[in-house]
Amino acid sequence: MSQVINIAPITRIEGHASIAIHLDDAGNVRDSKVHIMSLRGFEKFVEGKPAEELPRIVNRICGICPWQHHLASNKAVDGCFGVSVPPAGRKLRELMQVVSHAEDKLLHFFFLAAGDFVIGPDSDYAVRNVIGIAKANPDLARKVVRMRQMAKMILEKFAGKAIHPVAGVPGGFSKPLLEEERVEILKQVRELLDFALFTMDFAKTKVFPPYLDMVQSVGVIHTGFIGTVDDDGALNLYDGKIRLMKGDGSRVDFDSLEYTDYIGEHVEPYSYSKFPYARCWNEGFSLDLSDPKGIYRSNCLARLNVADKMATPRAHEELEEFREKFGRPAQATLLYHWARLVEEVYACERAIQLLEDPEITDDNIRAAVEPKAGRGVGCLEAPRGTLIHDYSTDENGLITRANMIVGTTHNIGPINMSVNQAARTLIKNGEVDEATLNKIEMAVRAYDP
Amino acid sequence: MSVKVAEEWLNACSGCEIAIVDLGERLLDVLQLVDFVHMPVIMDHKYLGQKGDGEHMSLPEADVGILSGGIRNEEHLEVALEMRKKCKIIVALGTCATHGGIPALSNSYSSQEVLERYYSTESTDKPHAWPDQGVPPLLDACYALDEKVKVDLYVPGCPPHPDHVFSVLTALVENRPPALPGKSVCDQCPTVRQGKGELKRLRRFLQAPRYQGAGEPLNKMRCLLEQGILCMGPVTRGGCGGNGATPRCISARVPCRGCYGPVRHNGNQMLDMLNALASNGIEVQSLPEYTSLLRFSGAHHLLHPKRSAKEA
Numbered sequence: 001m002s003q004v005i006n007i008a009p010i011t012r013i014e015g016h017a018s019i020a021i022h023l024d025d026a027g028n029v030r031d032s033k034v035h036i037m038s039l040r041g042f043e044k045f046v047e048g049k050p051a052e053e054l055p056r057i058v059n060r061i062c063g064i065c066p067w068q069h070h071l072a073s074n075k076a077v078d079g080c081f082g083v084s085v086p087p088a089g090r091k092l093r094e095l096m097q098v099v100s101h102a103e104d105k106l107l108h109f110f111f112l113a114a115g116d117f118v119i120g121p122d123s124d125y126a127v128r129n130v131i132g133i134a135k136a137n138p139d140l141a142r143k144v145v146r147m148r149q150m151a152k153m154i155l156e157k158f159a160g161k162a163i164h165p166v167a168g169v170p171g172g173f174s175k176p177l178l179e180e181e182r183v184e185i186l187k188q189v190r191e192l193l194d195f196a197l198f199t200m201d202f203a204k205t206k207v208f209p210p211y212l213d214m215v216q217s218v219g220v221i222h223t224g225f226i227g228t229v230d231d232d233g234a235l236n237l238y239d240g241k242i243r244l245m246k247g248d249g250s251r252v253d254f255d256s257l258e259y260t261d262y263i264g265e266h267v268e269p270y271s272y273s274k275f276p277y278a279r280c281w282n283e284g285f286s287l288d289l290s291d292p293k294g295i296y297r298s299n300c301l302a303r304l305n306v307a308d309k310m311a312t313p314r315a316h317e318e319l320e321e322f323r324e325k326f327g328r329p330a331q332a333t334l335l336y337h338w339a340r341l342v343e344e345v346y347a348c349e350r351a352i353q354l355l356e357d358p359e360i361t362d363d364n365i366r367a368a369v370e371p372k373a374g375r376g377v378g379c380l381e382a383p384r385g386t387l388i389h390d391y392s393t394d395e396n397g398l399i400t401r402a403n404m405i406v407g408t409t410h411n412i413g414p415i416n417m418s419v420n421q422a423a424r425t426l427i428k429n430g431e432v433d434e435a436t437l438n439k440i441e442m443a444v445r446a447y448d449p
Numbered sequence: 450m451s452v453k454v455a456e457e458w459l460n461a462c463s464g465c466e467i468a469i470v471d472l473g474e475r476l477l478d479v480l481q482l483v484d485f486v487h488m489p490v491i492m493d494h495k496y497l498g499q500k501g502d503g504e505h506m507s508l509p510e511a512d513v514g515i516l517s518g519g520i521r522n523e524e525h526l527e528v529a530l531e532m533r534k535k536c537k538i539i540v541a542l543g544t545c546a547t548h549g550g551i552p553a554l555s556n557s558y559s560s561q562e563v564l565e566r567y568y569s570t571e572s573t574d575k576p577h578a579w580p581d582q583g584v585p586p587l588l589d590a591c592y593a594l595d596e597k598v599k600v601d602l603y604v605p606g607c608p609p610h611p612d613h614v615f616s617v618l619t620a621l622v623e624n625r626p627p628a629l630p631g632k633s634v635c636d637q638c639p640t641v642r643q644g645k646g647e648l649k650r651l652r653r654f655l656q657a658p659r660y661q662g663a664g665e666p667l668n669k670m671r672c673l674l675e676q677g678i679l680c681m682g683p684v685t686r687g688g689c690g691g692n693g694a695t696p697r698c699i700s701a702r703v704p705c706r707g708c709y710g711p712v713r714h715n716g717n718q719m720l721d722m723l724n725a726l727a728s729n730g731i732e733v734q735s736l737p738e739y740t741s742l743l744r745f746s747g748a749h750h751l752l753h754p755k756r757s758a759k760e761a
Contacts, residue, residue: 005500005501005502006497006501006502006503007495008495008496008497008501008699009489009495010492011489011490011492011493011494011495011752012489012490012492012493014463015463016458018583020583021501033582033583035584036581036584037522037524037584037585038460038521039522039563039567039587040460040521040555040562041555041558041563041564041566041567042551043566043567043570044555044558044562044563044565044566044567045554045555045557046554047558047566048738048740048743049738049740049741050653050737050738052653052654052655053654053706053741056706057551057741057744058556060462060464060550060551060552060607061462062462062463062464063461063462063463063464063465063466063467063608064463064464064467066462070461081521085600099713104511107467107470111470111491112490112491113755115610125492125493125494125499126492128492128493129491129492129493130491131480131485131491131492134480136479138477141476141477142474143518144478145473145474145476146473146474148470149471149473149474152471152473152474156697158700158701160697160699160701160703161697161698161700161701163464163467163471163608164464164472164607164608165710166698166701166703166706167701167703169654169703170655171656174657174701174702174703175663175701175702176663177663178663178664194673223646225604255492259572260571260572264574265572265573265575266574267568267573267576267579268580269576269578269580269581269582270580270582270583270584271580271584272580272584274568276572315617317720335701340552363662363663365568366656366657368655368656368657369655369656370655371653371655390571394759396737397653397737398737403570403571403572405572432501433499433500434495434499434500437499437500438493439530441493
């Protein structure tokens with residue numbers, strides 16, 4: 001008799017998804033599907049709204065990465081209205097971008113993912129989480145909570161709102177940075193860098209070593225990758241060219257305005273979320289584990305794979321060590337956790353660079369904008385991947401058309417593949433227990449969807 | 450004895466859950482007092498049993514059920530009904546739960562129109578049919594929680610300030626009603642109001658408001674509405690600044706857009722704002738459109754699809 005095992009909901013991720021694993025008569029995996037359960041329709045309901053209001057509407061796409069939606073939206077509206085942002089405004093936006101990345105990675109590693117590694121994938125569900133960590137290792141938990149909160153409060157104290165921000169505005173930023181604020185934030189960000197380096201070391205020596213076998217077996221698939229790089233090929237979270245790399249390492253760089261030439265979105269009947277794929281590879285779309293077509297991945301592992309280097313020294317050292325160990329491109333899915341911590345170092349170092357630049361306290365932060373007809377594509381790296389907001393406006397500056405490709409969406413196909421691979425590896429002869437199912441979920445959690 | 454709490458997110462973005470995490474070190478204290486029995490964002494309790502072989506969704510019994518998000522599809526409805534059945538007190542956390550929130554802007558359109566656009570964007574390979582396998586069908590609109598289940602406590606905010614989340618959780622532990630601010634955003638706004646002026650029209654927020662340099666404190670800056678910039682403060686429930694009190698958007702020198710919902714639970718932010726403007730002699734036609742005034746509170750049938758000529 002065939003059987004369906006449901007993992008519902010997938011937990012310790014952001015959003016609504018479930019997994020259905022279909023077993024054959026012998027109890028082996030016939031097929032699996034990851035169902036993405038929700039659809040809200042931002043692409044439709046922003047139509048007719050004043051474009052300058054969009055950065056304060058679309059940030060509600062995600063409460064974990066609202067800054068990225070807010071900033072990408074501002075960039076798109078800048079494009080519609082044809083305005084260029086003064087240097088200090090641009091730097092304040094990037095500062096918010098990297099500080100929110102730094103906060104997000106601590107959230108994911110310690111609050112969402114760490115239960116599996118620190119408490120253990122086989123442990124009871126009641127303790128396999130941040131609550132369990134708080135009880136098992138209260139000193140570490142307090143330190144983590146304090147550091148993450150410090151990053152969050154940098155955003156809130158300076159920019160008013162940390163969740164669903166408002167301080168980015170078309171044309172720039174809403175308020176300048178005072179010298180005393182710069183000094184205080186710089187001090188805090190230096191402390192965050194120390195903690196990032198501690199976390200990197202802690203993870204490499206204490207957290208990852210027992211799991212290196214699992215890293216090489218669970219959820220491993222072979223795909224291409226996407227990310228944003230500078231003109232000189234360094235990873236950039238705020239701006240640059242989009243780089244699409246094949247699994248063999250060959251790559252193409254393109255401007256965000258041309259994204260539809262390179263990326264298509266496929267629709268499957270079992271998921272509200274669409275499945276982006278590399279249209280420019282001209283091979284169609286397939287999630288076949290042995291012969292995938294058009295599939296690439298986003299988020300930190302992808303960014304590390306596509307980048308030639310890191311623009312900051314400590315992060316670059318970490319990238320070199322990572323590459324030496326795992327090659328380029330690294331394909332093992334659980335390496336996302338490692339890559340995330342390398343990016344944490346980069347985000348803190350980049351924040352320090354920005355804060356050491358005297359121009360960041362300049363008063364000229366915002367160019368006045370005039371509503372007009374136009375098109376703008378705002379693109380940057382959200383924690384979960386390359387984020388694209390594409391708007392058109394009419395002569396009154398009201399939105400006539402909007403398309404968005406959200407970071408996690410790029411990974412929907414790969415998540416399906418990793419779950420399928422993990423299920424096939426871990427389930428044999430109908431033997432399924434809770435720990436097995438959690439390990440399959442770990443293949444999802446790595447992507448931090 | 451600790452209080453058992455179940456938490457779920459419905460048609461939501463996770464911002465309310467992050468507001469709980471943003472309690473910071475207070476979160477560790479809360480964890481001593483509160484026993485979370487179900488909370489998908491941080492713990493692995495499952496609907497269909499831990500081995501995934503159950504037939505029906507089942508949530509554990511709890512003293513308090515916290516729900517964020519509105520109700521947009523059949524799964525949201527099922528979770529909300531199950532929570533209501535298993536929990537003594539239901540808390541609507543955040544403006545999506547209390548008034549529909551931003552996603553209720555979709556109520557200006559039919560679900561058909563929403564699906565049609567989403568699956569036909571310029572990057573999308575248009576499908577033969579919309580997804581219908583293993584995904585919950587959409588309801589006809591985005592509903593606030595109390596349109597489908599009885600709600601015992603409303604905690605609006607997009608997201609609610611962590612100070613309020615904390616006071617709600619501690620009040621529930623101590624079995625007393627929480628003290629939440631009830632007046633308007635203006636009540637806590639430090640900017641300078643000079644009363645009725647010569648203002649006739651509002652302008653869009655396309656350039657910075659007037660203030661004397663970065664160092665000028667907010668209590669020297671003129672009220673943004675009196676500067677001619679639409680600000681929803683007068684018709685929006687206050688408290689967004691938490692115990693720090695200063696409204697959060699104002700502290701970034703940006704006008705309020707209404708994220709705490711109407712001052713009275715069943716108020717209408719659009720009508721109240723248009724009335725307030727008109728009674729002060731300001732031409733409401735100077736606004737580029739009106740729907741956005743309901744961007745946080747479009748549930749409760751306040752926003753609905755335009756009837757087509759055929760239906761009318």
